[in-house]
Amino acid sequence: MRACIPILINKTLLRIINGLRSPLRDFFAISWFLLLFLSAPLTSAVDNDIKLPILGDSSSGIISKQQEYQLGRTWLKVFRSRVQEFDDPLMQNYFENLIYNLATYSELEDPSIELVIVNNPSMNAFAVPGGVVGIHTGIFAFAENEDQMVSVLAHELAHLSQRHFARGVEAQRNSSTLSLAGLLAGLVLAATVGGDAGMAAMAATQAMTIDNQLRYSRSNEREADRFGLRTMEKSGRDPGAVGDMFETMLKRLRYVGDRAPEFLLTHPVTEKRVADARGRTMGGSMRHYPDHTDYYLLQARGLVAMAKNPKDSIKRFNAKLLANTQQKDAALYGLVLSHLEMGDPEAARLVMAPLLRNDPDHQVYNYTDIEIDIADKRYAEALSKLAFLIARNPSNYPLLSLQAEALWLDHQYEQAGLALTQLARSRKQDPMVWYRLAEVRGLAGNISGVHQARAEYFILVGAFGLAREQLGLAERLVSADFKRSSIVKQRLRDVVGMEEKAKRL
Secondary structure, three states: OOOHHHHHHHHHHHHHHHHOOOOHHHHHHHHHHHHHHHHOOHHHHHHHHOOOOOOOOOOOOOOOHHHHHHHHHHHHHHHHHHOOOOOOHHHHHHHHHHHHHHHHOOOOOOOOOEEEEEOOOOOOEEEEOOOEEEEEHHHHHOOOOHHHHHHHHHHHHHHHHOOHHHHHHHHOOOOHHHHHHHHHHHHHHHHOOOHHHHHHHHHHHHHOOOOOOOOOOHHHHHHHHHHHHHHHHHOOOOOHHHHHHHHHHHHHHHHHOOOOOHHHHHOOOOHHHHHHHHHHHOOOOOOOOOOOHHHHHHHHHHHHHHOOOHHHHHHHHHHHHHOOOOOHHHHHHHHHHHHHHOOOHHHHHHHHHHHHHHOOOOHHHHHHHHHHHHHOOOHHHHHHHHHHHHHHOOOOHHHHHHHHHHHHHOOOHHHHHHHHHHHHHHOOOOHHHHHHHHHHHHHHOOHHHHHHHHHHHHHHOOOHHHHHHHHHHHHHHOOOOHHHHHHHHHHHHHHHHHHHHHHHO
16 A cells, blocks of 8 residues: 555646646656655665664664765755855855854764855745755844844754654655655745745645655654754853744744744744743853844845845835944944945945944955945955955955956956866855856856866756766867866766766665
8 A cells, every 4th residue: 555655646746736837837847856866766775775773873774874965965956956046155154154163062973064045035944964054044034133043053953963854764754755855846936936835835745745744743843942952052152042033933923914934834833832942941041142243244234135125225224223223333234235236336435434444354344345346346456455365364265256256357367267266176065166167267268167167067056967068078178188188087977976876866
């Protein structure tokens, strides 16, 4: 009887897919093919590779950590092929440092996390097996301080450290891969078409699982709450922020009627859950937790990025200043960014000047001061400031990225290519670095380099066929150079290996 379940689900899903309008129909078809791709060989792979489970880890007999990692990276490639990531090196660097620091205090064996940021106003965060964490910029509209936002991230890291996906595979072998593909469908739709459609997709797909649950069981959620709270305490964060964040989300829910934030739909919050979070922190000390002021600057950056009209942002931050906000510098910084979005670098420079004068070494202010120079086409001035700052911090990702942009816009294509090549060495898994590098190499006339950079980009979005095609073109162009030709041929073999490994998942 169990063998009939996938067939029935297949027919049901196909009827649903055929009844949808484009682009939803196209996306669900792609997600369903991904589901089949991920699920079909899972049993045979497990039978061949795993013989002895690790004592104390009930999931080890079903899916290994290496399989979990490969599954997550395959998921990430497909996600990136459908969703445009938020291309903001300053914010990427902020979240990467924040999550890495948090992960070192968590139960994760490997604190390195692959981070995806989506510029979307919905409140959402998600974790995918294998160390993938996603964040919507909409989190800035809900979290009132950094510790509240960290409470969400700590919860997601707990799902990863406790391997809730792998444990779910053991509990319901036939439906867990369906849940992962449904998660992909829902998250892509939430990030592109809209939150309602995305959450409906997640709920519809999850409804087909055996026990009719959302992403994680209630016991998983309680466990993630507990381990997330422990991570908060060990990292010196305010554990009370967990309950504060829950209450903030529920408060927002009262104002928007029946439409809950996406995070609440995949992580249901009840009054009991809020009370539990409060109860676990009541016995703690009354210590003072520092306020993280950089958060408010990045919050302003996120709010400006999400705004549909920069004029609305100017009104927002002016209103904060008139209300004598405690975060005056963040409101002024928001005005700077809003003027930049309006295409008025001179107005941005006027507001920026006192902030930079009061704190001349602040990384965020220095970065945005150079953004203003670039917007005002003062490339020589921007590059001079960047040279000074990079000499003090040679591996700074946001600064190197900004330097490449200034060189590119100043038509110094070869130098821009060198800067991006340096970035590509340290950020091999960043598709946007490879995308920019391909563009710059093309402008510099490095055609073989264009094909190689494009191949790396296609690898990261799971387009292995296109990657092989680009490497084939590069190989023909460098055939007379033994060393370069050998490098390209080896990379081509690597891609074939990646493709075969993905098929065996």
